[in-house]
Structure formats: C-alpha cells, structure tokens
Amino acid sequence: MAICELEFPAGLKANEFDNPELLANALADHVAERLTAAIANNPHGIATLVVSGGKSPVAFFQALAQKPIEWSKVVISLADERWVPTEHADSNAGLLKRFLFQGPAEKAGFFSLYRPTQTLEEAAAATDEALKELPKIDVLILGMGDDGHTASLFPDSPNLPEALDLNGERRCLPMLAPSTPHQRLTMTRSLLASAATPILSVSGQAKLETLRTALAGDDLAEMPIRAFLNPSLEIYWCP
Incomplete structure (x- = not known):
C-alpha cells in the first residue's frame, strides 16, 4: 500500500493499492474492524453499514461476507437503489443478496430502499419516512461515476439541489440518471454525511x-462527489 499521489485537502486520507483484489481485502478488513467497534460501543449493540451497488464492489462484498463479525447485530442498507424489485437483474438489493448476504453475513439485517408503489415519488416518500427508523450510519461506502456522481446524486437531475442540501430534512429523494433507463431512489447528502466512517472506493x-x-473545483452541482471530499473521508483507490 502507498499514499496516492494527489493533492488532497488537509487531513484527507488516501490509500492506494496495486490491484482491485488487494483493495477489496484491505477495505473488508477495515470495515470489519469499524463494525466490530461500533457493535461494542453502541448501547443497543448494533452497527449500521451503508454500501453502494454496481459491479465494482463485488470483490469487496465477497471478502467482507467471510469476516468473523457478529453479523446478527449488523444492519445493511444501500446509499441508492434502482426503482425495480429485488428479483430484477439491475436491483442493487439483488446484488447484495448474491454477493454479500452469504456465509456468515447471511445473519445480517437488511433495510431496503425499494418500495412497490405506483410512482417513484410515492416510493421516495415512503422510504423517506421509513428511514427515520434506520440506526445511525456507522460505516458508509461510496462509489463514484466518471461524471462525478455518487450514490444517485447525478449532475443535472431535477432534485439535485434539494438532495445536496446539507441541512435538508429529506432522507430519500427520487432521482433520474441521465444515461440509464431506471429511475432511482437515493439517500440524501444530509443523511449520508451523518456517517461516522465515510469511505470512497474507486478503481481505474x-x-x-x-x-x-x-478536487480542483468546488461546484457541487457539477460534480456531486465534491460534497463528500472533506477531512472525514477515507479514499481507497487502485489502478
């Protein structure tokens, strides 16, 4: 492991790995440590992990699933979700079912963002209300698209200003991805920013x-990932 050769704001932590396998294993070790500590320190003896979907985190999911965590005391949710049933090939929840909720991690709880409502707006409102019951986020794993989006906070999406409002009251909003067909549900910046340990994992x-x-600019609407590039963030990167 080496320090990534980038100019970071003061205190921003960046770890560089030689390949995706090393990154996945190191990230799984780190997350397992943080979840175990959260379980020990939480008065209710639980820990909450929020992850991102897509193909990139699969190796991390598989590595994490084998860690000797008290999985029955872990609640897992998603930073964002496509508005499709779990059985759909593009469902992030389905992805977790295939690659994370396996072996020891089968015992973990799951908080779904998807709601089978008539409209996306109704689903977002129902999920927003349900998220009041989600325990505080102990560990957050974010990804990043080539356009600078993270979760489903896409540039030019109609609800982006509200979703990026750090003082906003909404926990979940409907979002539109400009280049993909499925409508989305996303946790908002105000909820994601509450995570005790936020991590950005990127490859390539x-x-x-x-x-x-x-890092060279400050327009959040142009590149929403900028909203999370602060000293509390840990970055895991590999070629």
Whole structure:
C-alpha cells in the first residue's frame, strides 16, 4: 500500500493499492474492524453499514461476507437503489443478496430502499419516512461515476439541489440518471454525511482523473462527489 499521489485537502486520507483484489481485502478488513467497534460501543449493540451497488464492489462484498463479525447485530442498507424489485437483474438489493448476504453475513439485517408503489415519488416518500427508523450510519461506502456522481446524486437531475442540501430534512429523494433507463431512489447528502466512517472506493485510471477534476473545483452541482471530499473521508483507490 502507498499514499496516492494527489493533492488532497488537509487531513484527507488516501490509500492506494496495486490491484482491485488487494483493495477489496484491505477495505473488508477495515470495515470489519469499524463494525466490530461500533457493535461494542453502541448501547443497543448494533452497527449500521451503508454500501453502494454496481459491479465494482463485488470483490469487496465477497471478502467482507467471510469476516468473523457478529453479523446478527449488523444492519445493511444501500446509499441508492434502482426503482425495480429485488428479483430484477439491475436491483442493487439483488446484488447484495448474491454477493454479500452469504456465509456468515447471511445473519445480517437488511433495510431496503425499494418500495412497490405506483410512482417513484410515492416510493421516495415512503422510504423517506421509513428511514427515520434506520440506526445511525456507522460505516458508509461510496462509489463514484466518471461524471462525478455518487450514490444517485447525478449532475443535472431535477432534485439535485434539494438532495445536496446539507441541512435538508429529506432522507430519500427520487432521482433520474441521465444515461440509464431506471429511475432511482437515493439517500440524501444530509443523511449520508451523518456517517461516522465515510469511505470512497474507486478503481481505474479514469476514476483517478475524475477525482483529480473534482478536487480542483468546488461546484457541487457539477460534480456531486465534491460534497463528500472533506477531512472525514477515507479514499481507497487502485489502478
């Protein structure tokens, strides 16, 4: 492991790995440690993990699933979700079912963002209300798209200003991805920013260039990932 050669704001922690397997294993070790500590320190003896979907985190999910955590005391949710049933091939919940809720991690609880309502707006409102019951987020794993989006906080999405409001009251909002067909549900910045341990995991040279661009500016609407680039964030990156 080496320090990533980027200019970071003071205190921002960045870890670089030689390949995705090393990153996945190191990230799984770190997350397991943080969840175990959260369980020990929480008066109710529980820990909450919020992850991001997509293909990139699969190796991390598989590594984490085998860690000797008290999984029955862990609640897992998603930073965002496509508005499709779990059985749908594009469901992030379905992805977790296949790769994370396996072996020891089968005992973990799951908080779904998806709601089978008539409209996306109704689903977001129902999920927003339900998220009042989600315990505080102990560990958050974010990803990042080449356009600088994270979770489903997409540039130019109609609800983006509200979703990026750090003082906003909404926990979940409907979002539209400009280049993909499925409508989305996303946790808002105000909820995501409450995580005790926020982590950004990115792989590939293109993502490194995106990160460089994000660090060079401050327009959150242009690149929503900028909302999370602060000293509390830990970055895990590999080529």
